[in-house]
Amino acid sequence: MKVLYFEPSGFCLWSKRLKRGQFQVRPSASGQQALTWTDLQLILDGIEVEKARRFKRYHHPS
Structure with a gap:
């Protein structure tokens, strides 16, 4: 894998x-x-991105 960034x-x-x-x-x-x-x-950690569960973080309303 090659990663190019600026x-x-x-x-x-x-x-x-x-x-x-x-x-x-x-x-x-x-x-x-x-x-x-x-x-x-x-x-890079070996986790499949499509199968990873992501949760919204709590945001306290102002």
Whole structure:
């Protein structure tokens, strides 16, 4: 998996390779996919993004 992102000082490229298995990501037709930071963390931790349950956080009304 290669991750390319931009920060004020320039572009950063990360690369990670698994010894066994594979990342559970469904790429788009072009092979590229934009992810949120949370989705990226789930994928790198081996959690399938489509099956992850997400809950809304409580927000106290002002």
